[in-house]
Amino acid sequence: MKRHAKIDGPQTDRRLDGMAQGVLGQPLDRPDGPLKVTGRATYAAEVRLDRMVHGVLVRAPRVGTLNGFDTERVRGMAGVLAVLTEGLPRNSAQGAIAKSPPGNEGKAQYVGQPVALVVAETLEQATHAAWTLEVGIMPSIPVINPHAAPTEFPEKKQRDLGDLEAAMAEAAATLDETYHTPTLSSAPMEPHASIAEWDGERLTLHGAYQMLKFNRKQLAEALGIDPSAVRVLAPYVGGGFGSKLGISAEAVGAALAARMLGRPVSVVMHRRQVFEMTTRRSQTQQRIRLAADVDGHLLGIGHDALVSNLPGETFSEPVQQGTDFNYAAPNRKVVHEVARLNLIACGSVRAPGEAVGVTMFEVAMDEMAHRLNLDPVEFRLRNIPDHDPLDGKPFSSNMLAQALTEGAQRFGWRHQPPRSRREGEWWIGTGMSAAVRVNMLTESEARVTLTPEGRAKVETDMTDIGTGTYAILTQIAAEMLGLPVAQVETVLGDTDLPPASGSGGSFGAASSGSSVYLACLEIRSQIAARLGIAEEDLTLKDGHAIHANRTIPLSQILDAPITTEGHVEPGDSGKIARNATYGAHFAEVAVNDVTGETRVRRMLGTYACGRVLNVKTATSQCHGGLIWGIGMALTEELIHDPRDGHAVNRDLAEFHIPVNRDVPDLEVYLLPERDDWANPIQSKGIGELSICGAGASVINAIHAACGVRIRDLPATPDKVLAGLMQIES
Numbered sequence: 001m002k003r004h005a006k007i008d009g010p011q012t013d014r015r016l017d018g019m020a021q022g023v024l025g026q027p028l029d030r031p032d033g034p035l036k037v038t039g040r041a042t043y044a045a046e047v048r049l050d051r052m053v054h055g056v057l058v059r060a061p062r063v064g065t066l067n068g069f070d071t072e073r074v075r076g077m078a079g080v081l082a083v084l085t086e087g088l089p090r091n092s093a094q095g096a097i098a099k100s101p102p103g104n105e106g107k108a109q110y111v112g113q114p115v116a117l118v119v120a121e122t123l124e125q126a127t128h129a130a131w132t133l134e135v136g137i138m139p140s141i142p143v144i145n146p147h148a149a150p151t152e153f154p155e156k157k158q159r160d161l162g163d164l165e166a167a168m169a170e171a172a173a174t175l176d177e178t179y180h181t182p183t184l185s186s187a188p189m190e191p192h193a194s195i196a197e198w199d200g201e202r203l204t205l206h207g208a209y210q211m212l213k214f215n216r217k218q219l220a221e222a223l224g225i226d227p228s229a230v231r232v233l234a235p236y237v238g239g240g241f242g243s244k245l246g247i248s249a250e251a252v253g254a255a256l257a258a259r260m261l262g263r264p265v266s267v268v269m270h271r272r273q274v275f276e277m278t279t280r281r282s283q284t285q286q287r288i289r290l291a292a293d294v295d296g297h298l299l300g301i302g303h304d305a306l307v308s309n310l311p312g313e314t315f316s317e318p319v320q321q322g323t324d325f326n327y328a329a330p331n332r333k334v335v336h337e338v339a340r341l342n343l344i345a346c347g348s349v350r351a352p353g354e355a356v357g358v359t360m361f362e363v364a365m366d367e368m369a370h371r372l373n374l375d376p377v378e379f380r381l382r383n384i385p386d387h388d389p390l391d392g393k394p395f396s397s398n399m400l401a402q403a404l405t406e407g408a409q410r411f412g413w414r415h416q417p418p419r420s421r422r423e424g425e426w427w428i429g430t431g432m433s434a435a436v437r438v439n440m441l442t443e444s445e446a447r448v449t450l451t452p453e454g455r456a457k458v459e460t461d462m463t464d465i466g467t468g469t470y471a472i473l474t475q476i477a478a479e480m481l482g483l484p485v486a487q488v489e490t491v492l493g494d495t496d497l498p499p500a501s502g503s504g505g506s507f508g509a510a511s512s513g514s515s516v517y518l519a520c521l522e523i524r525s526q527i528a529a530r531l532g533i534a535e536e537d538l539t540l541k542d543g544h545a546i547h548a549n550r551t552i553p554l555s556q557i558l559d560a561p562i563t564t565e566g567h568v569e570p571g572d573s574g575k576i577a578r579n580a581t582y583g584a585h586f587a588e589v590a591v592n593d594v595t596g597e598t599r600v601r602r603m604l605g606t607y608a609c610g611r612v613l614n615v616k617t618a619t620s621q622c623h624g625g626l627i628w629g630i631g632m633a634l635t636e637e638l639i640h641d642p643r644d645g646h647a648v649n650r651d652l653a654e655f656h657i658p659v660n661r662d663v664p665d666l667e668v669y670l671l672p673e674r675d676d677w678a679n680p681i682q683s684k685g686i687g688e689l690s691i692c693g694a695g696a697s698v699i700n701a702i703h704a705a706c707g708v709r710i711r712d713l714p715a716t717p718d719k720v721l722a723g724l725m726q727i728e729s
Helices: 033-037 071-075 123-132 164-170 212-223 249-261 271-277 354-371 376-381 400-411 469-481 508-531 615-634 694-706 717-728
Strands: 002-007 053-059 064-069 080-084 114-120 135-139 159-161 173-181 193-199 202-207 230-233 265-268 284-292 298-309 331-340 426-438 444-450 456-459 488-491 539-541 544-547 550-553 562-570 580-592 598-608 666-670
Touching: 002 508, 053 123, 053 249, 053 271, 071 080, 071 123, 080 123, 080 249, 114 123, 114 249, 164 284, 164 298, 164 331, 173 354, 193 249, 202 212, 202 249, 212 230, 212 249, 249 265, 284 354, 298 354, 354 376, 354 426, 354 615, 354 694, 376 400, 376 426, 400 426, 400 580, 400 598, 400 666, 426 598, 426 694, 444 469, 444 508, 456 469, 469 488, 469 508, 469 615, 508 544, 508 562, 580 694, 580 717, 598 615, 598 694, 615 666, 615 694, 694 717
Parallel strands: 002 562, 053 265, 202 230, 298 331, 456 488, 598 666
Antiparallel strands: 053 114, 064 135, 080 114, 159 331, 173 284, 193 202, 193 265, 284 298, 426 580, 444 456, 444 562, 539 544, 544 550, 580 598
């Protein structure tokens, strides 16, 4: 039996609130935790198969037209089995497999593009041969500067409402500033890896991927076979942050080589290849204009963004996604421009759009609050809209005011003028920012089996990329079926199982969780029918059915296992109401007056994300977002050589993510919320919300501490010191 739900309106039954087991929402440990900390969880690169050989990808050393490889010499090297120079995608898939656009076949469009794969008996032999292979390229002049590049204006990303120019001219206070964010990398801890094995015409791929039902189709397209002939296994994924959304060259190369050789082939990217061959977050230039009346009410909002990508790619960083609805203003203009550059392909990185767009917009909001001589918290409270400013749709829920006020109270927020507190060489200041992120539901399916012995199994091809999927799906099933969590087994990461939403866009927990909920609801209905009662009158707890003062073991009700499936898909609810998540960030920093060094001393975030499924895993996600915000604000920047565009700092030694010393104790508060418009379990995304604007609270705190306003991230000591010298000159 299958239970299906298409979300066309609010889901008001809230059945989870009436369950009795009491495990959902609790800070339970991850079921997969012991396996991971003891090394028993097998990640893709750790898979070992009989007769397995190894492949190493070869990068393009420059931009230009490929005109040959010295393959014969390399094929004669010790252990070398094959050299593949055709069939590799130029970059990770974004939806469909990433083929070169017409007229660009046989070209290297960026330095680091995968152009060949060398396969040998051992990894050492393959590595040596790959380094030896000479790539013939007729060089061309790369386009690196976005201001000198051909550009496009995607029609769907432009907005023009009212008359912004008139609002700017008539306002009591205005702001017109330009902000920059650099290229950023996902830099997941686990490198991209794939092990491919063919059994006749059927391919099995052990891979590190986030969205298996799509990855299966992408790989099948690259190989020219039917998706039913592909099985992808990814039970454990060591981080992705968007870089593992689409199939990459290592998966296609492993599959092609394995088919050619009739042996399993392992291809694991080394760290520098991960930086070069998977997608980056686009650098941005953002011009933000604000117009306000004397009372601090916004009259106009302008947000222009220049982003980049390779020629032919449809993805562009949706910088203004949060600008559309977070603050009220009758006059609005959004301009979105895409420069076509010969740099690493751009794609989704954690919270695509809002991570950089909300961050810089919240810096602009802080600047505007100072011009109005208003407390930045109060300024934001005055401009929360009561409906979607673009089309008048109601909000399904808007918890921004609660997040701001609760966060300010818990942090002990007090607005002070810049340079008002000093401790020795250090200026001390506090800053804040709002957080907003669109919320989505995507189609997802799951299968649940309940046995007479009171054990349950959850099965879906959903992935756990470190976010806690194993935990929350186990808890949902345990809560709905009235079982201790130890009696629920969750099986993930296998495309032979029902297709889930995958992990991405912060929709994974709510989407896959809803499908598990629906499957369990069908089981509950079948149990209730056997007892001759309505499902709403049934209580399940500790392996027993309870009704009218009768407690009956499941073994007396079931004579065989019950297996059901749940299927959820989005309907019209998103067209009727604006669905989003909200939060607020607060930070205290110390800025050294001599060196320009910034230290974050404390940081707090408040978030509203619907029903919290596991407070421990949700809080962990918020910690990750806050830490990434510190990195965006102070250290992270992927630097491109201005001559050929190659990534200069393409490893974790030089791409400076925050380390333990950079991160203070973090406080997280999750606000109670039920959003009936979101999905049947009233849960919303949290993994990406916590990065949106987090860095702005640090940047705003720097200004509050020492008076230096940074508009070009990251706020490295040299930039802060230059500002200090300008103030003090």
